[in-house]
Amino acid sequence: MAITEASPLQTDVAPDVRGPTAPLPATILALGIASLVVVALGVLGSQFNYALSDRILTQSCIDQEIPPEDSGAVGVCSIVEALADPVTTGALYLGMALGAAALVLGLATYRRMDSKRRRDHAITGAVLGSQGALLAVGILWFRAASPGLFSKHFLNFDDLEGYGGAFVRGARNTLTLAFAGEVGGILIGLVLGILVLSQRRSVRAPARIYINFFRGTPLIWQLITGYFLLLFGFGIRLSTFAAAIIIFALNTGAYAAEVFRAGIQSIERGQIEAARSLGMSYFQAMRYAIVPQAIRRVIPPLMNEFVILIKDTALVIVLGLTAANYDIFTTAREGQSATFNSTFFTVAAIAYLVVTLPLIRLVNAAEKRLRSGLVGIVGAGA
Amino acid sequence: MEEPMRWVTGASRKEPLVRLEGVHKWFGNLHVLKGVDLTMQQRDVVVVIGPSGGGKSTLLRCVSMLEVPTLGHVWFEERDITDIRTDLNEVRTHIGIVFQAYNLFPHMTAERNVTLALEKVLKLPSDEAHERAMDQLARVGMGHKASAYPGQLSGGQQQRVAIARALAMRPKLMLFDEVTSALDPELVGEVLEVMTRLAGDGMTMMVVTHEMGFAREVGTRMLFLDEGMVAEQGEPREMFYNPKSDRLQQFLAKVL
Numbered sequence: 166m167a168i169t170e171a172s173p174l175q176t177d178v179a180p181d182v183r184g185p186t187a188p189l190p191a192t193i194l195a196l197g198i199a200s201l202v203v204v205a206l207g208v209l210g211s212q213f214n215y216a217l218s219d220r221i222l223t224q225s226c227i228d229q230e231i232p233p234e235d236s237g238a239v240g241v242c243s244i245v246e247a248l249a250d251p252v253t254t255g256a257l258y259l260g261m262a263l264g265a266a267a268l269v270l271g272l273a274t275y276r277r278m279d280s281k282r283r284r285d286h287a288i289t290g291a292v293l294g295s296q297g298a299l300l301a302v303g304i305l306w307f308r309a310a311s312p313g314l315f316s317k318h319f320l321n322f323d324d325l326e327g328y329g330g331a332f333v334r335g336a337r338n339t340l341t342l343a344f345a346g347e348v349g350g351i352l353i354g355l356v357l358g359i360l361v362l363s364q365r366r367s368v369r370a371p372a373r374i375y376i377n378f379f380r381g382t383p384l385i386w387q388l389i390t391g392y393f394l395l396l397f398g399f400g401i402r403l404s405t406f407a408a409a410i411i412i413f414a415l416n417t418g419a420y421a422a423e424v425f426r427a428g429i430q431s432i433e434r435g436q437i438e439a440a441r442s443l444g445m446s447y448f449q450a451m452r453y454a455i456v457p458q459a460i461r462r463v464i465p466p467l468m469n470e471f472v473i474l475i476k477d478t479a480l481v482i483v484l485g486l487t488a489a490n491y492d493i494f495t496t497a498r499e500g501q502s503a504t505f506n507s508t509f510f511t512v513a514a515i516a517y518l519v520v521t522l523p524l525i526r527l528v529n530a531a532e533k534r535l536r537s538g539l540v541g542i543v544g545a546g547a
Numbered sequence: 548m549e550e551p552m553r554w555v556t557g558a559s560r561k562e563p564l565v566r567l568e569g570v571h572k573w574f575g576n577l578h579v580l581k582g583v584d585l586t587m588q589q590r591d592v593v594v595v596i597g598p599s600g601g602g603k604s605t606l607l608r609c610v611s612m613l614e615v616p617t618l619g620h621v622w623f624e625e626r627d628i629t630d631i632r633t634d635l636n637e638v639r640t641h642i643g644i645v646f647q648a649y650n651l652f653p654h655m656t657a658e659r660n661v662t663l664a665l666e667k668v669l670k671l672p673s674d675e676a677h678e679r680a681m682d683q684l685a686r687v688g689m690g691h692k693a694s695a696y697p698g699q700l701s702g703g704q705q706q707r708v709a710i711a712r713a714l715a716m717r718p719k720l721m722l723f724d725e726v727t728s729a730l731d732p733e734l735v736g737e738v739l740e741v742m743t744r745l746a747g748d749g750m751t752m753m754v755v756t757h758e759m760g761f762a763r764e765v766g767t768r769m770l771f772l773d774e775g776m777v778a779e780q781g782e783p784r785e786m787f788y789n790p791k792s793d794r795l796q797q798f799l800a801k802v803l
Contacts, residue, residue: 436652439651443663445667449668
């Protein structure tokens with residue numbers, strides 16, 4: 166009984182051995198955090214304050230080429246005025262000073278800190294402080310140039326009213342292009358990937374030529390030339406949308422082939438030997454033993470290719486689409502042409518991010534799962 | 548239909564099961580096998596020992612044509628399997644191999660590892676394949692782990708599943724390629740015990756091993772392979788107690 170009581174290390178959680186902190190490193194950390202917070206709160210706070218209170222078009226805005234006849238001039242003016250507000254100015258200079266202090270103090274003292282936690286606090290404070298100071302410098306620089314002109318072109322959301330449906334449709338079309346292209350590309354890539362692994366040069370060579378051609382020429386060239394090759398060369402009359410899907414699939418096929426090749430090559434030699442020694446043919450061994458294992462390893466890189474393709478579908482603009490088939494980028498480009506307002510491109514970026522960010526998270530999660538080695542066990546049922 | 552507890556089926560024959568004649572193997576310019584001749588009769592347990600790099604594994608792999616001899620011939624049941632016209636897939640259904648690295652399929656359960664080739668190669672119906680697999684797994688003491696994945700098994704357990712996978716094909720010949728070399732010492736025994744029982748049942752076996760005790764007790768014949776040549780062969784006990792060549796004496800002095 167006495168023995169169990171006397172063993173303090175019998176815990177389920179690993180002990181925290183980073184040691185105590187002290188006033189100096191804690192202050193450095195606080196300075197660094199404060200620097201970032203002051204800059205962010207000062208800038209965003211003024212922006213919200215101006216956006217939510219009564220907005221007016223000031224003379225200084227009109228002087229900065231934001232005339233009253235521009236649609237959205239008031240909104241843009243409030244952005245510019247908030248940037249010039251003394252509160253913003255104060256926050257920027259204060260943030261810069263706090264950040265510089267954290268950086269200097271942290272760098273000067275972190276080597277002498279005698280516990281892990283003290284050193285961590287000093288270094289983290291210095292890092293955060295430098296980020297806050299850099300952010301403040303960047304905003305000051307931006308403000309000193311022509312924030313009015315920039316805001317007028319890229320942050321003027323008034324013209325975008327009524328375009329919500331168009332962007333949703335654009336996102337749907339972008340995803341259709343990318344998804345159909347990716348599925349086609351995976352099928353082409355799987356076949357090519359197996360062909361380039363052949364022992365025979367006569368089998369390998371055509372697949373290698375295909376892959377190198379599509380990897381070695383610009384996608385925009387492939388789109389234009391491919392469309393006209395289908396139309397004039399082979400007399401196949403397709404909508405530009407359908408033709409684009411085919412060309413995206415052909416292009417993605419080349420990249421997917423390399424992914425599959427690497428995935429198959431990453432399976433230990435012993436696996437195919439075990440399968441062949443049981444009397445399986447080469448294709449049976451591939452189908453039952455190698456490819457199912459390779460598939461798990463190629464899922465993250467293939468998803469990565471999908472994210473890349475989502476962005477590359479923007480190139481379809483060179484073929485010209487019918488209005489119902491506009492993708493995100495074409496939607497933005499058409500809106501910008503009609504209004505001379507580039508804020509459409511800002512919204513396009515947001516639309517792409519809404520689609521790609523969750524996918525990027527998914528890729529990272531899949532990679533982590535693969536690295537953890539759970540795939541061989543758990544993934545088998547899926 | 549299923550005779551339960553016998554590993555070896557089929558009548559014994561007079562002609563040799565395996566015959567190697569003048570087998571040479573080069574890897575690039577590396578001459579690994581320098582003319583090996585070997586005849587194995589039914590029920591032979593041929594143990595191959597020798598220093599590493601001596602060509603033991605290469606020799607064993609030539610018997611199932613996982614390595615193709617550069618020169619020479621290999622016969623299995625009077626069929627020249629080095630002839631390019633031989634259907635190797637069919638020949639391999641009669642030759643089981645167990646590898647040093649187990650080489651189980653990691654995405655399949657132990658049972659699926661065993662049934663896969665039964666269904667896809669021997670074309671057995673799945674219930675029959677299941678029955679045979681469970682029978683084999685039980686015999687290597689792995690019946691209770693049939694639904695486990697290889698990653699959930701110890702090395703010794705994986706190796707026993709690998710043996711069951713090979714045996715389920717009802718092979719006429721079993722090849723063991725240093726099957727205990729990758730195992731922790733305390734797991735070696737369980738694998739050797741399965742192999743000893745198999746030999747006792749009359750299975751024809753070729754065993755490349757560093758387990759000298761197993762070689763002496765279970766082997767019916769022993770080859771000492773050194774620098775790609777059979778330096779000495781004979782009855783295992785005789786070779787252990789009375790090594791003739793200097794090379795074998797030196798080798799035994801090092802490993803015993």
